[in-house]
Amino acid sequence: MTDVAVEVASLSKWFGTFLALDDVSLRVPRGCSTVLCGPSGSGKSTLLRCLNGLETWQEGEVRIAGTRVRSRPGDLVALRRRVGMVFQSFHLFPHLDVLANVSLPPRINLRLPRAEAEDRAHRLLAEVGMAELARMFPAQLSGGQKQRVAIARALAMEPQVLLFDEPTSALDPESVGEVLDVMTQLAEHGRTMVVVTHEMGFARRVCHEVVFLSDGRIVECAPADRFFSDPASDRARTFLGQVCR
């Protein structure tokens, strides 16, 4: 087993003629949490979505735990069972209750017996502080509660890497904290996480590495404390000045 959880080599992606990712290379060691940040339109969400094959690209390659991400449907399904993702707008399954949202993926995709899948779901819901609300439907939950269920749902597949795509951007200010608390807990337990976020406080406190993108390029890649105390590039300095006011 390799110690590199995610490896991106010379990745380039065009939307039509627009170059969205320009020769991006990146390594995320196992057990590390990495933040992707940068101004909007810098390609950070696109890069994240390449990591589990939700986006295709033209050049370069992505490896998750040593296995190359290919576009063959069967390979993608196998890959996505090892890479969890949390979306900005939750995308919970509205026709299922909370318990079914979390237990369905392992039941169907890992062929776990129902009882076992539900035990796992109850355990994970307790972990994100949603044990009491297992029988609610997504429409009855607040944004923060929905996102915590979505995190539990992603964890239910026991992924090796967790991807977060602006997990707090669609939340009321008062629910941001509860979601960040859960994420902090995950990072402290040594989960490998790649997080696209504008929550620089969270990035500084919790994450190991910061990758700063601008115009589809990686401008700076540094340990979190150094990035925030002493950014090397002007663009990162300007960005931090705007975000951390």
Place this chain on the structure above:
Amino acid sequence: MKTHVPDVGRGHRLVRGLGSRRSASSLLAWAVALVAAGITLPDIVGWALVDATWVAEDRAGCDPAGACWAFVVNRLPQFAFGFYPPEERWRAAVALAWPLVSLAIALGPGFRRRAAVVAAALAFYPPVAGLLLLGGLLGLPRVPTSQWGGMTMTVFVGTVAFVAAFPIGLGLALARRSSLPALRLLGTGFIEIWRGLPLIAVLFIAVVMVPLALPPGTELPRLVLALVGITLYTSSYLAEVFRGGLQSLGAGQGEAASALGFTYWSAQRYVVVPQALMAVVPGILNTVVALFKDTTYVLVVGLFDFLSIVSAAVADPRWLGLATEGYVFVGLVYWAFCFLLSRVSARIERDIGRGRERGRSA
């Protein structure tokens, strides 16, 4: 539960309402409706009920002032079962009652897994009811399809076409939204061709032209050919209803399912299709009502459905001149059936709403 509205409040509302323009137009509408009812109802009730004859041997035994329902009563078994041999009618009765009982279960008091029970009852209907009507096994005498008819034929054709068209329509809708260009083209082409043909043309093609394309010597009953035609025709309409439901979902649900490692088919089965179907229940039932009425077209290929068997009976010399009674009866039966379907639709919609409600209070 309805709560009792105190009289004071109602009076108050009426007084307040009288002043508004809306109430003036509503009063006018009521007045027009009452006058219209006053003019037409006495004659209708007099003809249909007061002066009507219910028991008679033939036309001469009927009071000419009123409706001759004796004709309908006399011919009721034939209207229900067509020319099915009288001693085997219980089989036709089962085939006729089965879908109606399924609908009654859907409308009746709820119980665990009711939806699954109703769905299974409908799914097993085509093969089981088909074999039961046809016979030739388990000691049941064979009854050729040419002797099937009446309400049994109408209900059989409608139910079988719906049950068969449902999965085909779902497949077509998914094909039309597929990311594979060839599949998309096939789905779209199929839907547009079948939807663009009048049903009568479809039936003629099925009954007249399809046998020419079959290998010589194979002979399929006209009923089977007509069923295939109606099924494919209905499936193209259902496909467009389903597509509406699929499109109402947005990309997020499919993406979330993919990201969790669902295969395409399990994502459709557990995540996408259930939500899409719930979103289009009224559209599905609307198509079923249209299908049920369209089954009357099978008469153009010589099948004796409910409408054509009544038409045939009207020409009977013993009961000549009773077309009004015959067609009023036909109209009432069709209307009652379609009304039943619309109640089922309303019930399903309410149950879906209540499912969310129940979750809310938990």
